[in-house]
Amino acid sequence: MTALNSTHDPARRSWIDSANLPEADFPIQNLPLGAFVRDGIARAAVAIGEHAVDLHALADSGLLDAGSDAAIACEATRGGTLNRLMAMPPRHASALRAALSDLLKSDAPQRARMQAQADALLPRIDTLELRLPCEVGDYTDFLTSLHHTERHGRYKGLADPLPPAFKSLPIAYHGRASSLRVSGGDVRRPHGQYRDTNGQIVFGPAPALDFELELAAWIGEGNALTQPISVDDAHAHIFGYSLLNDWSAKSIQWFEQVLGPFLGKSFHSSVSPWIVTSEALAPFRKAPVARAADDPPLMAHLHGARDRQEGGLHLELHADLSTRQLREAGHDAVRITHTHLDNLYWTFAQMVAHHTSNGCNLRSGDLLGSGTISGATDAARACLTELTNAGRDPLRLPNGETRTALEDGDEIVLSARASKAGAVSIGFGECRGRIAPAFAFASREAGVAA
Template identity: 50%
Template sequence: MRGTDETHDPARVSWVDSANGHADFPIQNLPLGVFSRPGEAPRGGMAIGERILDLASAARSGLFDGEAQTAAEAASGPALNPLLALAPAPRCALRRAASALLSDTARRSEVEVHLVEASDAIMHLPAAIGDYTDFYAGVHHAMNVGRLFRPADPLLPNYKHVPIGYHGRASTVVPSGRTVRRPSGQTRAPDASAPTFGPTQRLDLELELGVWIAQGNRLGEPLSIAEAGSRIAGLTLLNDWSARDLQAWEYQPLGPFLAKSFLTTVSPWIVTAEALEPFRIAQPARPEGDPAPLPYLWDEADQAHGAFALELETLIQTEAMRKAGVAPHRLGVGPATNLYWTMAQLVTHHASNGCGLNPGDLLGSGTISTPDDTGMGSLLELTRGGKQPVVLPNGESRTFLEDGDALHLRGRAVREGFVSIGFGECVGVIEPETA
């Protein structure tokens, strides 16, 4: 834990008027991303209200010096991997320098020329993702889904001993706003003797957090739990779209494959570990009788500060709702503390066999759900496997996603005494398989 500093001061305001009171990007956030305007090359930027600080332009101008300049130069290209590969100190220096510049009215004229209107920008993936791994750390999701198939014993024996995960497909991770093409694959009806091939009829969302890896580890050299937290550059919202009917047919014995690999959507901003410092909280205690983690997964400091005070929300807006001007309807809201493992435990376990993690790698937390209907992170849970449709305000109903539906994920860090910060939206609109 690095602790808070002047960049988290709730009294700090910016001369960028839209930042003050902004739901996601006040000056206390300053998330990192990659943007471009039409006809321009993508480069690194920092969100501030409804504008973006162009880090490439600022680096060339001499606004920064020392470690802050080193970090700005590393963020000047089309992906932030060089910045993520740096030690935490230069990233912290860049954050502090940018915060000072954006709050000092005397520097406004020399800084403002490096700001871009967010409405003019196209957002890209913040990093070139070498590998993507999805975990299954949402214990209530695991319980809710397990009850659908194994009512008497919803969790498999290994769940509370080892962070469960599978390797996903990095090439199909896209930034918010990209359409979601309905995938096709093999399915088999319960009363059929053979499978058929066609578009999924049980398309679903999964509300997750994404973990961006900073400095990784060399192949063959595990990471200790004490050092794993420093290898986390920041978090993002992540929707690991799922074709439940494809998954049911293909997942045995090796787990998810085409039912998951067709698309994963992330919010395009990395909310940095430094910005999230005030929102670190204790990991919830395990229920009495649960096994203690093995020593390589246990660290007292991580247990004291390894969880985050985040509020996560899912919303749906059908095509008919959009045409009628009806706002997205909330499906659920709940805390990120519904994770059985901390982010550092996930990173530690991933590298425990010597697997090499690299800057820009992405980890998914697994679906984050509440134990009741208030904040379930998938329609599979909310509709009890498609048996109980969700009725929307305009009279439409859904068991799974239909063409034209838009899914919105939102997330905010909230803690008394600090200015709340957010992730920006993570949105995808379903389009037909034949489009």
Template identity: 75%
Template sequence: MSALNITHDPARRSWIESANAADTDFPIQNLPFGAFARSGEIRTGVAIGDRVVDLRALHDLALLDGDAAIACASACDSTLNALMALDARHVSALRAALSDLLKHDAPARSRLASSIDAVLPRVTDVELTLPCAIGDYTDFLTSLHHTERHGRYKGLADPLPAAFKSLPIAYHGRASSLRVSGGDVRRPYGQFRDADGNVCFGPAPMLDFELELAAVIGRGNALTRPIAIDDARNHVFGYCLLNDWSAKSIQWFEQVLGPFLGKSFHSSVSPWLVTEEALAPFRKAAPSRAAGDPAILPHLRGAHDQQRGGLNLDLYAHLSTAAMRSDRMPAMQITHTQPDNLYWTFAQMIAHHTSNGCNLRTGDLLGSGTISGASDASRACLTELSEAGKKPLALPTGESRIALEDGDEIVLSARASAPGAVSIGFGECRGRIAAALPYPLAAGEH
């Protein structure tokens, strides 16, 4: 497990001045990994302030040695997968070397500064892409409050599934439609019941966002070889924000084996992977459970996970409509929540996922599920914010919402903080709803 080291030193400052701003997501204590397009080529990089370290350009300068050099060479591809598959010591060595190169009194400062646009382009001058090739995507259902509310909305006699408090429930998502933050989220077509209860087909009328945190696997496990609970976080390369866009009208009609077309049309992730090591200062005990809840079975209960499986993290969702942007109104904060609202930790999700011998692979993405809490402010999707349409969400323009309309934009963000540590962020996870495209015509029609 990651321990505190010099890269977490709150006194450390960077010669990249934007990295020293109090409100930056990417101070020198963070150094998250991602990928970007530049001059028609995909490269990997590390965020620092308002700039990106181009890892291939850095490798060409031959400023690194040992494990850091090995790690940087592995990152000279169009995705981070080769780097992520290395032993954690290599990634840690690269973070430490980058921290030393970027600190305010770095010996190599003048050499880097002289070629700053080549080695450290501004993030506004590049196009951020998916940080890694994602082969499999598993989405969990780990908020008791989110699960209970949706069970109530559906009229279930027991809103919580029988297994909820015994294991982390999940479904297998569609990795092919995962997209990096930004751009349009196209309204999908599907089957659903109309207001009269008739089954119809057309553009989904009830679109929703879901605020989630996701873990991305670094080193996987061999088939038939489960991952022990207290070893699970050693298999996580980093974390990002996830918006699991949902067509609730489609999902609630089709769901028998689990979500399908109501979920598979688009999921958005933030572009930067905040490493397990960077989050070390913000670890805390796993969320406590209510008296009378079932005991955690031994394979899902680890001493270290119970002591350090939680995170001091605040997550937010902001909504803006076309009318709000036209009137130059700021986006409205509609959700503020924390991972404390999850019933299961990521280590427990990984241990459960692999408990039957299932193999996770480098780049696999595991979503936490919607991180809703008990309070009104912590409801992390519009369905909950509007009580399934019974109490429309009022907006400052006089508009209201029970579902997302075309032109609506959702921006997710997160901030880790703890006493004595420099606060770090995750960057934005942004998406704007676009109108459905004309549906394909039948053969022979024009």
């Protein structure tokens, strides 16, 4: 099992009061990493309570022992991305985590020196200009919820709603890394071709826009081309996790999809700004849900004793919807999805093992999406398409509004929480995005705006 250490101690508290609140996403037991912009320069940071520590300033502070793994790790974050740190052996990030935990704990011997570092301790996180935590070279999105896959197969009228390969391997497609964006801001409604209600093929702003609640894994150390990663070694190659909203233009996607998703997915994907490290999640490891007795046997490269013991997480995930009318009336967002990571048929270690089984090389900073994490219950449906049975049963909101797809001004906020008896629960922060109207599309042939 993954070893616990002093950074996981449930009795440990921080001298930063907001980190000790019962529902804090970022208590001292979490310490997720991210990046922000300060005076026009990208810098790396660690979140603690409602604040953050500037790792560039920490490296200059003299608070870390020169030449130590922690100091080397901190130096690796200069430049404002985490790629160099992620590529290092895990002991470096672990040492930095331990050093920060010791500096931020309530009885820290160096508390006064740390508090005196005005440049190191940043103001509230919600005042920072956050950015993607690292440079993402490649993005792969999986399809690993049996319930999500089965429902969509039924909506499409397939005789067998599950693809033949679904229970034999983790299905995936190669996504578009260039349109990954950090949480917040507008998600612009895309243009594309789709079949309208009369069956005609038209081009215009996508009418069926949807969210998809996912968890994403960030690759730490990569692998050499031709050298696969075994399923039980895969955990060591996962640096940490963030929330992912794989925004989908279902009208475009369902018309164009032959080789896989393309323009219906590539216009925007939102990721939460903080990477919750694999080490921070160690107390919440659990066995994944057992496969059904009549499922196909696992291939040897997808079966690992460690993965069967701790390949899952005690992790609940949520999606909230806010509309323009709800906000103008002063109402809170409405929770529309409550699901659990148990609803994935495949583990992240199996995703990594399968991804590399043909010799494909993963690189530090690569992002792997879980696919939509839908469960069997109505509340666990993790996209609007499922929540409305492909538009046949509109979602009804408390103010009388209904939705079969996202409208301009609608905002989706994803959140997640890892909890287990005897451990301090930790969160992931928000993954937020608001739908903005499509831009006018200039037609060169007609010379008019569509």
